[in-house]
Amino acid sequence: MEEKKIMLSGIKPSGDLTLGSYLGPLRHWPKMIEEYDCYYFMADLHAITVRQDPAALRRRTLEQLAQYIACGLDPEKCTLFIQSHVHQHAELGWVLNCYAMFGELSRMTQFKDKSAKNADNINGGLFTYPSLMAADILLYQPDFVPVGEDQKQHVELARNIVQRFNGVYGDVFKVPEPYIPKVGARIMSLTNPAAKMSKSENGDTGRVTLMDDPNVIMKQFKRAVTDSDTEKCVRYDPENKPGVANLMTIYATVTGRSFAEIEREFDGQGYGRFKPAVGEAVVELLRPIQEETRRILADKAYLEGVYRAGAEKASYVAERTLRKVYKKIGFIAR
Ligand code: TYM
Numbered sequence: 260m261e262e263k264k265i266m267l268s269g270i271k272p273s274g275d276l277t278l279g280s281y282l283g284p285l286r287h288w289p290k291m292i293e294e295y296d297c298y299y300f301m302a303d304l305h306a307i308t309v310r311q312d313p314a315a316l317r318r319r320t321l322e323q324l325a326q327y328i329a330c331g332l333d334p335e336k337c338t339l340f341i342q343s344h345v346h347q348h349a350e351l352g353w354v355l356n357c358y359a360m361f362g363e364l365s366r367m368t369q370f371k372d373k374s375a376k377n378a379d380n381i382n383g384g385l386f387t388y389p390s391l392m393a394a395d396i397l398l399y400q401p402d403f404v405p406v407g408e409d410q411k412q413h414v415e416l417a418r419n420i421v422q423r424f425n426g427v428y429g430d431v432f433k434v435p436e437p438y439i440p441k442v443g444a445r446i447m448s449l450t451n452p453a454a455k456m457s458k459s460e461n462g463d464t465g466r467v468t469l470m471d472d473p474n475v476i477m478k479q480f481k482r483a484v485t486d487s488d489t490e491k492c493v494r495y496d497p498e499n500k501p502g503v504a505n506l507m508t509i510y511a512t513v514t515g516r517s518f519a520e521i522e523r524e525f526d527g528q529g530y531g532r533f534k535p536a537v538g539e540a541v542v543e544l545l546r547p548i549q550e551e552t553r554r555i556l557a558d559k560a561y562l563e564g565v566y567r568a569g570a571e572k573a574s575y576v577a578e579r580t581l582r583k584v585y586k587k588i589g590f591i592a593r
Contacts (some may be wrong), residue, residue, distance in 0.1 A: 266295040266438075267401040269302040269342065272319040274311060274458025275468040276326055278541065279446035281548075282512045283407030287440055289331030291405070298399050299327055302323040304342045304349060304391060308384040309377060309459065322552070324562055327470055329551035342395065347577035351394035352387075354584060357578035358424050359390045359416070361383035368412055376460065397432045398577040405438040405475060409455060410444040432580075443512040449483040450500035470549055473542045480506075482539030485530050491580035492534050493525040503530075506537050513540045 268288065291297055301320045320341060327339055342348055364370065364386055374381045383390075392413050396404055397420075414437040421432040446456045448465025456466050457583055458555050467479050484502040485491075495518040497504035507521050516524070525533045556560065586592065 263296040266291050266403050267298040267399045268405050269300040269303040271306040272323050273306040279456035282443040292337040300342050302342050325555040326550045329548050334565045338569050338572045340573045341580040344570035345573045347581045352391035354395050355390040371440045382487050383440045389416045391415045396435050398580045400433045403438040404435050405545045411437050438487040447505040476542050480534050491529045510537045566592050
């Protein structure tokens, strides 16, 4: 029998999951669990590169796990785990730090952005974050890494590290491919269509979180920035009408309609009907996810069972890779 291909991805519990986290990567993950051997995790080690309130970090990590399951990631069919429970991530992260170059780490857009936004806390972890992310990936030898557009640069750096490492020691790691959806890979802030919708930045104004109340969601969409031209028509033109293009992208991904169909649907109607229609579609999308998340979150023993079993499965695979790496680089076997 042919072996299943491997798929892996993670999200940092650095803020509540947003519509961007869902429409970019998360909504694609459940479709993959039948066909691939999938590993999905809560990247808590990554979250602390920016200061976190400990209680909030714990709450969000568990809520994120419940949301993964509520979105369709059946723990019987894929491996769900908390990154800090699998110590091999930190260990391989250190090793890969020694194969990641200062110059390439300095060029990472996310490092430059985050350093500008956290000028009082430009810590070493923020700088070496991509080596840890490379370790997350390479421990499981995945074929694909499904992410949003903003993580592409980090996956490419992981590929460079693989080439450098394999160049010295032979074929230790498989070269991972980013898997980026065509529509929805970059959902923008509703108040500033030049910035991505972020879990942890741009205040509360421009985002919709997966657990927001329907009234809040409707309010966010009704006041979403469209554009200042006089045309006031629903037309897909990301360059000149980025706010409208973002709303159209959200509507397209949620309803499965094409941009041409959306243009026809709102032809001659201005934004007055369009904005609430996008809001309603999002409310309906999130309603079952919210109900299911609340139901799962109430059962702490079940969640604990899931993350314990997940860590055990993940550690087994991760340890195999780590041992091979340690041997190749010349460490004495434990
Ligand atoms: P993070 O937590 O910032 O984002 C998680 C995932 O969501 C995507 N994403 C978006 N997609 C579309 N529109 C948006 N507005 C939007 N915002 C976020 C991101 O591209 C990402 O796929 N370093 C990673 C987490 C990570 C990881 C890994 C991912 C750690 N190790 C290994 C893959 C493989 C991060 O900070 O993503």
